Amino acid sequence: MQESVRCAVRLPDIDPAWIGQPSADAAIRRWRLAIAEDAWTAVEEGVDLTVWMAAYQAVRDDLLAAVWTWAVPADLRAAAHYIRFGSGGRREDLLGSDLDNALLVDDEAVAEAVRPYLYNVIRVMHTFGCPPCDGFVMATNERWCGTLAQWEARIRHYFARPDWDHARFLYMMTDGRPLDDVSQWARLVSQVGEGIRASAFIRWEMAHLGIHRTVALGRFGQVRVRRAGGRACINIKEGLVTPLVHAIRLVSIAHGCPETETLARLRCLVENGVWKAKRAQALASALAFGWRLRLRAQAEAMLAGRPMTDEIDIDMLPSGWRDALLSHLQTAKELERWVCRQFPKPRGERL
Numbered sequence: 234m235q236e237s238v239r240c241a242v243r244l245p246d247i248d249p250a251w252i253g254q255p256s257a258d259a260a261i262r263r264w265r266l267a268i269a270e271d272a273w274t275a276v277e278e279g280v281d282l283t284v285w286m287a288a289y290q291a292v293r294d295d296l297l298a299a300v301w302t303w304a305v306p307a308d309l310r311a312a313a314h315y316i317r318f319g320s321g322g323r324r325e326d327l328l329g330s331d332l333d334n335a336l337l338v339d340d341e342a343v344a345e346a347v348r349p350y351l352y353n354v355i356r357v358m359h360t361f362g363c364p365p366c367d368g369f370v371m372a373t374n375e376r377w378c379g380t381l382a383q384w385e386a387r388i389r390h391y392f393a394r395p396d397w398d399h400a401r402f403l404y405m406m407t408d409g410r411p412l413d414d415v416s417q418w419a420r421l422v423s424q425v426g427e428g429i430r431a432s433a434f435i436r437w438e439m440a441h442l443g444i445h446r447t448v449a450l451g452r453f454g455q456v457r458v459r460r461a462g463g464r465a466c467i468n469i470k471e472g473l474v475t476p477l478v479h480a481i482r483l484v485s486i487a488h489g490c491p492e493t494e495t496l497a498r499l500r501c502l503v504e505n506g507v508w509k510a511k512r513a514q515a516l517a518s519a520l521a522f523g524w525r526l527r528l529r530a531q532a533e534a535m536l537a538g539r540p541m542t543d544e545i546d547i548d549m550l551p552s553g554w555r556d557a558l559l560s561h562l563q564t565a566k567e568l569e570r571w572v573c574r575q576f577p578k579p580r581g582e583r584l
Contacts, residue, residue: 242280242288244271247296252303253357265362265535268292272328272532282524283496290324296361297321298412304353312339313347315412318370318377322408323478324494327524328531329541331364335409336372337384337418344378370405381417388421392428392435400438403429404479407486408493429486433579439483440576447476448565456547456559467558469530470543474523477516477565480572484508487576495520516568519561526550526558 245267251257268289275285301315319333320326332355338344351373355365365371372378379387388406391399406425411418429435449457449472457472458465467473481498490501499513531541547555 242271242275242285244268244288244292247292247299247361249299252300253353258360261360268362269328269532269535272528273536276525276529276532282521282528285528286325286327286524289328290321290326293321293326293330293363294412297358297363300354300357301412304357305347305350309343309347309350312343314338314415314418315372316409316418317412318405318409319366322410322493324410325478325524327528328362328535329364329527329543331366332358333366333368333370333405334372335370335377335406336379337411337415337421338378338380340380341383344380348373348378376402381421384421385424388424388428392432395432395435395438397438397442400435401443403435404439404443404482404486407482410493426486426489426491430489433576436483436487436576437578439479440572441578444476444480444483444569445573446569447479448472448562448569450562450566454563456562458547459544464546465548466544466546468543469523469526469545473558473562473565474520474527476569477520477523480565480568481516483572483576515564519564522557522561526554 245264247264248257248260251261251264272285272289274280275282297315297317301310305313314337316322316335316337317333318335320330321333336344336347336351338347351371355371355373359365370377376387388403391403403425407422407429409418409422449467451457456467458467460466478495481495481502484507485492485498485502488502488505488507490498490505492498492501496517499508499517502508503510503513526545527543530543530545534541547558550558
């Protein structure tokens with residue numbers, strides 16, 4: 234594996250006049266291909282992925298803000314606050330990242346009034362390569378839209394009935410990042426964090442139902458692959474990136490770190506004396522490698538006109554990358570085991 238090269242990144246610009254214009258589809262397609270070419274070059278030349286991702290995140294955030302402004306009337310924008318979830322909330326979007334989101338609204342009438350405009354936001358963002366969330370974690374779903382009082386009621390309900398779905402919803406909220414400056418969202422996330430820290434059961438759920446045995450490493454230390462058509466494939470998101478993100482998030486919440494970005498959460502854990510810098514660096518390197526493999530696969534698929542995928546054919550990886558993959562999977566597996574030891578199921582607790 235080559236060393237990362239840290240340099241300035243300038244990505245192709247978006248013309249705001251393209252937004253919502255069917256006649257701009259060809260121009261948008263060329264822009265998306267230019268982004269994919271830039272991503273492929275960054276990966277192959279060893280550009281520091283955190284620098285490239287920061288530049289791409291700025292493009293996506295600016296695009297989302299422009300589409301939100303274009304699609305939603307000003308009076309509704311003032312009363313409806315768009316919350317980015319998932320990788321967008323954590324500032325970790327890649328080419329194929331979907332559009333997880335929620336709304337915090339001033340009153341219930343706003344929720345009903347803004348819903349038709351949300352479909353335009355979804356449609357336009359999709360044309361720019363930001364697909365809707367497969368799991369329907371979107372503000373068009375009533376679960377993810379509400380007033381402050383409704384959100385607080387949901388949070389109380391989720392903690393009162395902490396099945397796995399409700400636990401997942403609570404953890405999702407901790408990744409949320411508002412599009413505008415709305416202090417009420419921070420208040421909600423603070424309530425969630427306090428509740429998780431007070432509930433050993435909900436911490437156990439994430440460790441043992443959400444993280445345990447998710448790293449793509451077999452019992453005897455081999456890369457766990459899915460074989461199809463003579464190919465040995467690994468889903469790099471599910472087998473490396475997501476286990477790291479979820480484990481680091483769990484530990485950071487347990488120790489009161491307020492950050493949403495995974496690397497910032499790592500820094501917080503080091504500053505608070507939870508982990509040594511050496512461990513945090515190994516985890517950051519594993520995460521960056523996972524991002525690099527995902528971005529490479531996504532860019533390659535897009536440039537070839539294929540659907541984007543997180544499936545990696547490990548036999549097709551460049552020389553040295555397979556060894557690096559095994560090493561980083563071992564790092565992730567060590568974290569998985571550590572987290573499961575740290576958050577055991579409390580005695581006598583059951584749903």
